[in-house]
Amino acid sequence: MGNALGCGGLGERLAAAAREGDAGEVRRLLEANPGLARCAAFGSLNSPLHLAAAKGHHEIAALLLENGADVNARNIYGQTALMQACRFGHWEVVQTLLIFRCNVTKVDSLSSRTALHLAAAGGHVKCARLLLAAVAGDGDRFVNRAAGGGVTALHLAALHGHVDCVHLLIDEHADLAAQTLPSAASPMGSIGAASTPLHYAAAGGEVKCCQILVSRGADRTAVNCNGWLPVDVARTWGCHWLEHVLSPKSHLPIPKFPPSGYLSSPLASVLNLARDCGLVTSTSSEFSDSVDDVDACAVCLERPCNVAAEVCGHELCVKCALDLCSVIKCYDVPGIAGSIPCPLCRSAIASFRRRADDELEPDFNSACSGGSHCKSCCSAGDHQASSSPEKKRSTDSDQAILPLYSPPPVLS
Numbered sequence: 001m002g003n004a005l006g007c008g009g010l011g012e013r014l015a016a017a018a019r020e021g022d023a024g025e026v027r028r029l030l031e032a033n034p035g036l037a038r039c040a041a042f043g044s045l046n047s048p049l050h051l052a053a054a055k056g057h058h059e060i061a062a063l064l065l066e067n068g069a070d071v072n073a074r075n076i077y078g079q080t081a082l083m084q085a086c087r088f089g090h091w092e093v094v095q096t097l098l099i100f101r102c103n104v105t106k107v108d109s110l111s112s113r114t115a116l117h118l119a120a121a122g123g124h125v126k127c128a129r130l131l132l133a134a135v136a137g138d139g140d141r142f143v144n145r146a147a148g149g150g151v152t153a154l155h156l157a158a159l160h161g162h163v164d165c166v167h168l169l170i171d172e173h174a175d176l177a178a179q180t181l182p183s184a185a186s187p188m189g190s191i192g193a194a195s196t197p198l199h200y201a202a203a204g205g206e207v208k209c210c211q212i213l214v215s216r217g218a219d220r221t222a223v224n225c226n227g228w229l230p231v232d233v234a235r236t237w238g239c240h241w242l243e244h245v246l247s248p249k250s251h252l253p254i255p256k257f258p259p260s261g262y263l264s265s266p267l268a269s270v271l272n273l274a275r276d277c278g279l280v281t282s283t284s285s286e287f288s289d290s291v292d293d294v295d296a297c298a299v300c301l302e303r304p305c306n307v308a309a310e311v312c313g314h315e316l317c318v319k320c321a322l323d324l325c326s327v328i329k330c331y332d333v334p335g336i337a338g339s340i341p342c343p344l345c346r347s348a349i350a351s352f353r354r355r356a357d358d359e360l361e362p363d364f365n366s367a368c369s370g371g372s373h374c375k376s377c378c379s380a381g382d383h384q385a386s387s388s389p390e391k392k393r394s395t396d397s398d399q400a401i402l403p404l405y406s407p408p409p410v411l412s
Contacts (some may be wrong), residue, residue: 001040004208010037018048018064021057034155037067045076046084053081055099056090061097071102078109086131087116089124099274102141104134111148111185120153120169123162128153130326131261132172136268144175149184154197158213159188161206166197166213167260171337176218182225191233192226202230202246205239210246212257212283220248260389261329263338269351270321271309277318299324299343306355312347321352 010029014036017025026048029036040047049069052060061081065071070223072080079325082102085093094115094349100103119127135142145150154174157165170176174197182193191203198218201209210230214220220230228236244252303317316324320343330338331348339348 006163010036013047014039015051016044018057018060021052021055021060023057023060023063026060026063030063033236033249034067037064037069038315040075042072047073047075047081049073049081050079050084051076051199053093054084054088054169056085056088056093058090058092058096061093062076065096065100072106074109078107080106080115082106082115083108083113086119086124086127087122088123089119089126089127091126091130094127095322095326098130098134098271101275104131105145107147113147114142114145114153115376116142116145116153117147117151117156120157120162120165122162123157123160124166125162125164125168125262126326128165129264129267130271132168133264133267133271133325140173143169143172146178146181149189150179150181150193151184151188152178152197154178155188155195155200156179158197158201158206158209159202161201161205161209163206163208163212164260164262166201166209167257169258169265170212170216175221176213176216176303179224183197192224192228195224195228195233196222198222198230198246199228199233201226202233202239202242203237203407205234205237205242207242207245210242211255213256214245215257220246222398258332259330261332263330264325264340265330265336265338265350266321266340266352267325268352270307270318270325272350273354274318274322277306307352308355309342309347309349310351310353312342312345312349314342315355316343316346 010033014026014029017029021079037048046054047069048381049061049071050062050073052058052064074080080102082094082097082104085091086095105114106117116128116131119131132139132143143154144152152174154166154169155178157169167372176198177196179194179196180191183189184191184193184195188200191199192298196218198210198220199222200213201213215341223229224233229246229248231243231248234240234242234246244250245254262306295304297305297317297320298314299316299320303319305315305319307318308315324343325340328340330340336348339350341347342349
């Protein structure tokens, strides 16, 4: 952000092109001066990366990052590009930022919200799915991180009636008994301190949100600082249709819910693979000339296979595997919660691995991401410090940068 004044007119042109989605102009400006990627715009001090993320221009975000843009840069409100992408539901941008190893746990300076809070408040379940996969292994602490006033992501999803987000967060071990603090922001503060997600769902008025919470063990007898039960909140907010669900004396059966369709067991593994071996971004014509039919990904028919599904062993390119895990709903298979269907045989996929003949042949033409498999160009200390791959100098034979994520056909 400190380069705003030094970038001058070229910086303003780059910011405008990033905002408007003019990839050609962005490419021309960066080829002339790669340092422009680190500039910030005037006003709210949004960098070009912030502007591209807020508008969903994932291919421009990739161009900026490959030219040295700070993936964790903050604007005047302390928000990162990841927060902007999650606020507006641009999951393709979230993918890009995660591959470039953005910090998922940062909070803004307005209300100490993480990107997950913003995704949950907006009902952007695909963004939430990606964020939770990125912190696999530390998910319980992340999903329950409280923003200002003790509000969790589950509180916000419940308040705004986002059923899919509520379902996913609960299955990712969100705390059903988390309580807000007296400093909760208005109008949420009027619900009362010590309110649980069920109190917030009662104010939101969405029946299914309340049903999911109750079916998973939310306490209908919890009392907040106003002395209100969740059913009292529903009455106060005029949501009388919730009384049969929220009343502690209700004898009506509560529906049982299967695991969330947005759980994705293989997403964490394929996200790590995309980081470690680099995400191929070449043009279709270049692949058509260089990839044998036998090695081509069966989904896109353009890129070489470099990952394989566990169990069934079918091979895909890492891009298609990442898109499938980000978009496709999971199978409801007993004992394999969160598995997704293989696009070739419909078998349940719980994880991906590197293709066997690629394990000793890392793709040095792809941008180095400092992953655990990269041992020739990064030291162990560099892995932690580096937040984005370095751009290889452009030549006439270099691979052109195209949109990283064109979703594969949605499978039924």
